Amino acid sequence: MAFGNKVPLAWRNLTESKPRLFASVAGAAFAVTLMFMENGFRNALLDSMVNVIERLDGEMVLVSPTLYTLAAPYSFPLQRLVQAGDFPEIESTSPVYVVTRTGFWRRPDTGEQVRACVIGYPPEDDALDIPELKENRDLWSRPDTAMADLESREDQFGAFEPGMTSEISGRRIEIAGTFSLGINVQTNGNIVMSDRNMMKVFPELDGPSLMDRKVTVGVLQVRPGADLDRLRAGLRAALPPDVRVLTKDQFITQEREFWDKVAPVGTVFLIGVVMGFIVGAMICHQVLHADISDRLSEFATLKAMGYSNAKLLRVVLMQAFYLALLGYGAGLLVSVFLFDWVHRATSLPMDLSRNNPLAILALTMVMCLGSGALAARSLVSVDPAQLFA
């Protein structure tokens, strides 16, 4: 914190007045927190939208060519999955049925109907890599049973408890157990049931024959060592155009990009980050400009003594650098608490470590140093001759 290895002028100027320091750091921290939160919301949103896909226990998937997001599920015939299973590289296949628009849970305590995301698949396939579902496979294989997501919004769905009975889309269902998956902006609660029960509750998924069942996602488990690109090309060549072959990563990317750019909820939050940056830059500029204005005569004296504009600019930039560090530290601390609070309040996957803290630090530095450079313009134009006026 030394100036020219001699005097810590920038640090002293920043910390001279404790109330002003507090206000300055609070301003910078506010901007940092805003950027963290907006970026956090964006990431949480995108993460939550691929929550189900990430847990699919397979390396490749089959989906309808018209499916652009799992929130608006389109289907393809089960026969395609059977055809894919004929490939020697495929170890196993599993049909996953998803209903997002027509699945309603009736709250046992209020009788109120709440829209839920209902997912169905053969329990023995373990298509979702969720421990509670695997462990309690026998329980929810029974007729008219389902598993409920404990992270569903309790204020809308009530508290799920094993053994409780109610209705899903008008059909009586017993909650066999619970699991943890998480909600997203489209879904406030999740229900998982067997494919057989799924067909009973949502007969529209069934077809004239078993092979005509309307599958939303076909999960393909590939044998170890198989070349995914080659297999994908082979599947695309072999299967009719009413089905699309994607790797799991491609499926995740497609889903994220939809919500990020097409929806464009992600862009909205990105604009929030930019707004946080702009607000922070304005606050930092105001703080540094006010400080420079208060000390203009002193800086002019330094200029008269022989300090160059570059050296004076360095003082202001150092001050901006310290402000960035302090503001970032305070903002990070506040964000840790806010992320936890938002996660507990909304069940959104708010994860600070996935929020690229270094990128926010870089943004904070650019924000403060840029503001400092702008504020320092008055230093360049200050005329030391006026001190003799």
Add this chain to the structure above:
Amino acid sequence: MSSASLTSTMTRAVNLPAGEDVVIRAVGVNYAYGTGETRTQVLYDNTLEISRGEVVIMTGPSGSGKSTLLTLIGALRTMQEGHLEVLDRNLSRASEWGRVQLRKQIGFIFQQHNLFSSLSALENVRMAAALTATSFQEMNQRCLSILERLGLADRTHHLPSELSGGQRQRVAISRALVNRPRMVLADEPTASLDAESSLAVLDLLHELAEGPDKTTVLLVTHDQRVIDRADRIVKLVGGRIVTNTLTKVALRICRALAATESLQGLSEVTLSRLANVMTVETRAPGETITRQGEQGDRFYTVGSGVADAYKDGHFDEEKCYGEGFGMISSFFNRPVPTTVVARTEMELYVLAKDDFLQALAEDRSFEERIRVMLANAPSTEAVEP
């Protein structure tokens, strides 16, 4: 422009630099603020030479241009017209970088202390020392030493807000002097100081000027305590240097004039006015200074040495310290009354015709004294001041 040609523009004794080592040389300096219709000229054709080690006071009414001239000398402004050389650097052609480098050799003291309120007294002084220091220890030692010299040894770690007005100004002065600058430019440096602190500051400035560094000190001040101890007083009025007096020379001339019989009783103001327009000349033994019967245009006053005056070829009298001779024939309508020959090495104070006429026009008591001399003198007798 050579030193000789510049010096020839200033022949009056009190205008000349005190020594040969000239550090400020200004010739025909003009300066104006604004352009076009808003252009206001504040300096007009100013010429000035100051040598190393002089303590110079710049006085003048508000708006006379003294601050502008000081800021030009301090390389705080860009030159517009004329020639200005400061510390061997030609400021008429200096770049911004060149002016910054020059300013590192100058100590600035402002009316306001302009100390960083966030830094202690020692750190404020370090800000200046850091420009030239070779090591932290050496820098610290210099800073502590100058603060101690100005009576702030027990205030080094105090913030400006914890110091009195006088103490703050002394810190600012320490900051200006810590690098042992070749030149000090000060604007009312003792304005906020008590008598004791002022004395300490003045002692320090004189010590710098008289010491081995022979620092040149330029001060804008109205403080009589400072003016009394100046080597040179430069007075500006309306953007022009109206008085440029090397006080030691002026004092010497004034004393010699006061000893002159015909000028006795004239006020100090009148004598110093005369002194300001006189030149100093030296003569070797045997050298003829005036010749009887010639048309003269100068009056002489003996500053030192002895001369012999002859009338009609015969020794008439001895001319010693304070005695005058010579004639301005066109005014008194008389030729030079005596021939004067230097007997020893002599210093003479010379009043030329134009300056004599100017003094007559400007000073009523001098004009009356000359009129009385003319009235009392017989028509055939020589009139010598």
